[in-house]
Every structure is written in structure tokens, then in C-alpha cells.
Amino acid sequence: xxxxxxxxxxxxxxxxxxxxxxxxxxxxxxxxxxxxxxxxxxxxxxxxxxxxxxxxxxxxxxxxxxxxxxxxxxxxxxxxxxxxxxxxxxxxxxxxxxxxxxxxxxxxxxx
Amino acid sequence: xxxxxxxxxxxxxxxxxxxxxxxxxxxxxxxxxxxxxxxxxxxxxxxxxxxxxxxxxxxxxxxxxxxxxxxxxxxxxxxxxxxxxxxxxxxxxxxxxxxxxxxxxxxxxxxxx
Numbered sequence: 001x002x003x004x005x006x007x008x009x010x011x012x013x014x015x016x017x018x019x020x021x022x023x024x025x026x027x028x029x030x031x032x033x034x035x036x037x038x039x040x041x042x043x044x045x046x047x048x049x050x051x052x053x054x055x056x057x058x059x060x061x062x063x064x065x066x067x068x069x070x071x072x073x074x075x076x077x078x079x080x081x082x083x084x085x086x087x088x089x090x091x092x093x094x095x096x097x098x099x100x101x102x103x104x105x106x107x108x109x110x111x
Numbered sequence: 112x113x114x115x116x117x118x119x120x121x122x123x124x125x126x127x128x129x130x131x132x133x134x135x136x137x138x139x140x141x142x143x144x145x146x147x148x149x150x151x152x153x154x155x156x157x158x159x160x161x162x163x164x165x166x167x168x169x170x171x172x173x174x175x176x177x178x179x180x181x182x183x184x185x186x187x188x189x190x191x192x193x194x195x196x197x198x199x200x201x202x203x204x205x206x207x208x209x210x211x212x213x214x215x216x217x218x219x220x221x222x223x224x
Contacts, residue, residue: 042217048211
């Protein structure tokens with residue numbers, strides 16, 4: 001089974017802090033994704049990557065950046081955290097047959 | 112704008128009944144369709160995928176696809192309280208841009224004992 005691991009389940013950060021969310025997958029998948037999920041808004045794509053050092057903006061990239069230095073690791077960076085970035089963040093990698101496998105999620109609270 | 116629409120619910124069914132979850136999509140070129148289950152506070156997990164018109168059965172779950180009507184559904188037979196969750200429908204957009212999926216906002220299912 002594909003395993004997607006997110007480093008933290010819960011995080012509390014202060015406004016203005018730089019925040020790193022880490023995601024690692026163990027199945028050599030090329031494509032990885034970062035979403036945020038908010039009540040009533042569903043899943044919204046922030047960034048995705050289809051190869052090392054490659055990245056593409058999703059639907060809501062403002063305030064975020066990403067890093068993919070190794071194939072198995074895809075990091076989401078909040079350059080200067082704000083309260084409107086309080087959310088559940090989900091990382092996923094994809095198999096062509098089975099679709100997405102999601103990590104367990106990081107619930108981020110910015111105070 | 113490529114969209115996936117689901118009734119937000121909540122859909123409430125008694126234990127043992129059939130739960131029917133529906134999804135429509137706007138992109139006629141979509142080829143792959145997925146159903147995810149998400150328990151409160153947890154991440155989505157894949158329960159079914161379907162590529163061809165017709166029905167696909169897996170245990171108590173049946174996915175139904177009608178590409179002409181741009182409609183995909185999930186039937187849960189003999190519903191159990193443990194099936195209470197939000198069900199997300201997802202489709203691959205035409206153009207196949209790097210494997211992105213387009214998600215609906217989900218239907219919340221409640222199975223009453």
C-alpha cells in the first residue's frame with residue numbers, strides 16, 4: 001500500500017511566522033499535491049508537482065510556496081502565516097489506476 | 112470552469128437501508144471517476160473507482176457511471192452506522208493535466224441505528 005506521511009497532525013503557529021509542512025511518500029510517485037480543506041469550501045488545490053524541482057500553481061497559491069528537492073518529499077511553505085490560513089492541509093500522491101492517496105492531514109491553527 | 116456537483120446533505124438513512132449518493136460533472140471528456148470516504152477529522156480514503164459506463168460492485172458498494180448523462184453514483188447496501196461519513200466524488204479532467212482530480216464538496220451521510 002502507498003503510504004503518504006505528513007509530519008505533523010496538529011500545529012499552532014503565530015501570525016507572521018514562516019511555517020513548513022512536510023509530506024513524504026514511499027511509492028516513487030511522480031505527482032504530488034497540496035490541498036487545503038475548509039468547511040463548505042471542499043478541497044482546494046494549492047500547488048502540485050510532477051517532478052523533482054518542478055511545481056505548478058493550483059487554484060489558491062497566494063501566500064504559499066512549495067519545495068520538491070527529492071522525489072519522495074513535497075513541502076508546503078507558508079511564507080508569513082495569517083489567520084485566514086487556519087485550515088486542514090492535505091498532501092496526496094497519485095497512482096494512475098488508484099487515484100489519490102492522502103496523508104493523514106495537518107490541522108494548522110494560526111493565532 | 113470544470114465542476115463536480117454533489118448534494119451536500121445531510122442524507123439520513125436507517126440502518127440496513129440502501130444509501131444512494133449522486134454526483135454530476137461538467138467536463139464531458141472526463142475518463143476516470145473516484146469515490147472517497149472521509150470521516151470527521153480524518154483524511155479522505157479511496158473506496159471505489161470506475162472508468163467504464165455501467166455498474167461496478169465491491170462488497171456492499173456499487174458505483175454507477177453514465178457518461179452520456181455525465182452522472183456517477185455510489186450505492187451503499189445494508190448501510191451501517193460506521194458508514195456515516197462525508198463522501199467525496201472526484202473526476203479526472205480532460206487534458207489530463209498531471210493527474211489532477213476535481214473534487215465535489217461532498218455529501219454527508221448519516222446512518223441511524
